Amino acid sequence: MTRKVLITGVTGQDGACLAQFLLEKGYEVHGMVRHSSSANLERIEGLRDRIELHQADLLDQLSIITIIQQIRPHEVYNFAAQSFVPTSWSQPLLTGEFTALGVTRMLEAIRLVDPSIRFYQASSSEMFGNVREEPQNEQTSFWPRSPYGVAKVYGHWITVNYRESYNIFACSGILFNHESPLRGKEFVSRKVTDAVARIKLGLQDKLVLGNIDALRDWGYAGDYIEAAWLMLQQDRPDDYVVATGIKHSVRDLVELAFGHAGLDWRDHVESDQSLFRPAEVNTLCGDASKARRVLGWAPRVSFAELIRMMVDADLERVRREKAVSAS
Numbered sequence: 150m151t152r153k154v155l156i157t158g159v160t161g162q163d164g165a166c167l168a169q170f171l172l173e174k175g176y177e178v179h180g181m182v183r184h185s186s187s188a189n190l191e192r193i194e195g196l197r198d199r200i201e202l203h204q205a206d207l208l209d210q211l212s213i214i215t216i217i218q219q220i221r222p223h224e225v226y227n228f229a230a231q232s233f234v235p236t237s238w239s240q241p242l243l244t245g246e247f248t249a250l251g252v253t254r255m256l257e258a259i260r261l262v263d264p265s266i267r268f269y270q271a272s273s274s275e276m277f278g279n280v281r282e283e284p285q286n287e288q289t290s291f292w293p294r295s296p297y298g299v300a301k302v303y304g305h306w307i308t309v310n311y312r313e314s315y316n317i318f319a320c321s322g323i324l325f326n327h328e329s330p331l332r333g334k335e336f337v338s339r340k341v342t343d344a345v346a347r348i349k350l351g352l353q354d355k356l357v358l359g360n361i362d363a364l365r366d367w368g369y370a371g372d373y374i375e376a377a378w379l380m381l382q383q384d385r386p387d388d389y390v391v392a393t394g395i396k397h398s399v400r401d402l403v404e405l406a407f408g409h410a411g412l413d414w415r416d417h418v419e420s421d422q423s424l425f426r427p428a429e430v431n432t433l434c435g436d437a438s439k440a441r442r443v444l445g446w447a448p449r450v451s452f453a454e455l456i457r458m459m460v461d462a463d464l465e466r467v468r469r470e471k472a473v474s475a476s
């Protein structure tokens with residue numbers, strides 16, 4: 150029997166990446182999208198004839214119950230969220246509605262319609278925030294540093310709680326930062342690689358960043374969504390850290406990206422206090438040994454390969470856009 154999957158946040162980086170991965174595995178793929186006056190389907194453009202989209206909203210309980218009843222998926226991946234950390238300070242309540250309570254609404258729909266549906270919650274290394282130990286593993290206590298991080302802690306624990314209360318096969322994947330050419334341009338990796346391409350091709354000269362001393366454990370999104378899928382294929386549900394175990398500074402990222410395009414970052418990058426965050430997560434580094442041991446998972450793409458891949462993709466895209474606008 151064909152396995153059916155419902156992906157929330159299917160128009161985002163992870164949703165689009167997982168949709169592609171599961172189509173290749175033979176799944177019938179359904180995506181949940183919010184009604185919007187300007188649809189943002191760019192990342193799933195090439196998959197449109199192979200995935201079925203359903204309108205529902207994490208803020209609307211009935212809409213979620215309805216589509217789960219219609220689709221009756223075997224697996225649900227909850228990637229939908231207000232996921233940009235700075236926005237969580239300007240819209241803390243909305244962030245709580247989507248990123249925290251939205252998880253309960255998904256779990257309630259599963260509990261009511263069919264508690265045998267397997268559920269994946271996209272938890273985040275931002276939950277570790279002001280880190281209590283290094284590297285961080287599944288036992289490390291949380292100290293979130295943004296309304297986003299706080300909301301993700303709620304999402305994590307409600308997932309654990311529905312597993313313990315109702316025996317739902319619910320897993321929380323604590324994913325460290327993961328990037329790809331599909332990453333939104335507001336995140337630092339893509340902001341940098343997009344700027345490198347535009348500077349290289351003469352469309353821009355400066356790049357203004359915030360705190361370039363921040364340290365992150367960056368991996369490749371394509372590797373990480375595979376870990377999410379593996380979690381739902383096990384005999385029992387559990388929580389896993391997914392990370393590379395290697396940290397780099399934003400400065401390292403910048404140096405590598407500019408260097409790959411033959412540019413010196415010092416000629417172009419400025420740091421502006423207004424882009425610093427009210428409370429910063431200074432350092433993150435994950436210990437994914439449980440994922441390695443139980444899921445047999447390991448990252449394949451290195452940090453340097455990832456950044457080069459993103460710069461190359463942006464160079465190609467900006468070149469194409471430039472040619473179109475010139476013709």
Ligand code: GDP
Nearest residue numbers: 234335336337338357358359360361363399424
């Ligand atoms: P996050 O870890 O989920 O917040 O992912 P981001 O890619 O948004 O940010 C990663 C780190 O880069 C954070 O510590 C930011 O403070 C730092 N950073 C420095 N400059 C910038 C910038 O211009 N944009 C963003 N998004 N982050 C920046």
